[in-house]
Amino acid sequence: MNRSRIAPTVIVTLAALYFLVPLVATLEFSMRMVRGTYSLKAYQVVFADPRFQATFSFSVIAALCTIVIGALLVVPTAYWIRLKFPRLRGLVEFITLLPLVVPPIVLVFGYLRIYNSSSWLPFTATIAGTNVLLVFGYAVLSLPYMYRAVDTGMGAIDIRTLTEAAESLGASRRTILMRVILPNVRAAILSGAFLTFAIVIGEFVLASLLNRPAFGPYLQLVGANRAYEPAALAMIAFAITWACMGFLQLFGSGVPGRRLGSTILRFGKRGR
Template sequence: MKRIPIWSWIIFILGMIYFFLPLISVFEFSLRKIRGIYSFEAYRLAFIDPRFYQNFGLSLFWSVLTITISLLLILPTAYWVHLRMPRWRPVVEFFTLMPFVVPAVVLVFGMARLYARVSFMVELPVLLIAGYVVLSFPYMYRSVDAGLRAIDVRTLTEAAQSLGAGWRVILLQIILPNLRVAILSGVFLTFAIVMGEFTFASLLSWPAFGPYMEEIGAMVAYTPQALSVVSFLITWACIGAIQRLARGAPELLAGTR
């Protein structure tokens, strides 16, 4: 058995302390709602607030819309780029990574200024969902792209066409089943991002879980920390689901050979 150097353990322990000590501190502080004892009173107050369920439910609804639209855009595009336009892959990757370059504040102000005169975009959450879809591009595209790289897209497509399959059958019944783990990875990442997003919902004045946490934090103590712990748990649950799917179904991640 290969021995791990002591410095590797030291770096690992320091990294664990760096990441988990602030979270432990937040959790410990959230238990001090009642003076002198530890309790989950802050969590109880958070969960009995009807606004919590309203804003959490709306963020859940926004995330479902975002995931659906993002998949409808990314999946056919990534598939076609891999099949017919491999030289355009760097260009597509560049545009999908733009949300990492352009700050969310700049993006939301640009969208609001450009479409402010279009009434239905202001009255309906069109700009909010559009912004979330843009924010999801790096995560959704990279996940789908990694799945497509793991399978022989051209061979699968040509084999299906030789059997008389149309494009809809090829995409939905042949390519899509081989991308289940990759797509679910992008879905969980997008879900975690939308559930905790603050900038778009706040500046566009739409209710969501992120602005609700900020509003609660300005009015009371302890409860915001409890909500922060809940949001971290949601994010970790999504990451854990991704890891479980990747380990439990390696043959799906690698694709059908």
């Protein structure tokens, strides 16, 4: 048994070193802005930069709007597909996976072609319209992750039984979706939300070609003109991504099946 554990241990160790050594080297380099000593000067410069604050705030707001749009679009769709149109599930899954096949640069050029200032829908003629277009583009890019997360969460519960039980107690479809289905797929929605947040924070192509002050283009701009600040920004972006994964594990660890009995019992009491 000891011999059988040697090979997996070696493989895991080599894989960990493959990822950790560049990370540690980047962290060490980011702390050498002051010659001859380690300091957090590069991080201080980054956090004091008004462009960092503006671009990060812009991307956070765009990410929150994308999460809301994605949840409003995906949750009812996944619910109706599983409840009423199971035969269309394969087609919907194929459509939601298209953003992984179509490059973002093709998507944004299509947007600019259709919604330019000379179009009958001049979305890009104003700053607000361009921001809306950017958020819609982010929603498309995050659609595979949001849909798969929500669809997997709904697959873990009995949608039909919950719906029939709630309808027998007098609940409307809107009430069923908001007060029965959503609480049981909360973990799945949070999983898709944190993945969406991580994607939007680091996205470059859409924001750059639409000329919006997002965090991704700011990372590229600093990386092309500075030495130590890009390493600090890389560590900050890495920390944000891992924070999203940590929140996903912290808040998204609920088991949907545990809420089935309490949900039906609550509606049963109200029905009486």
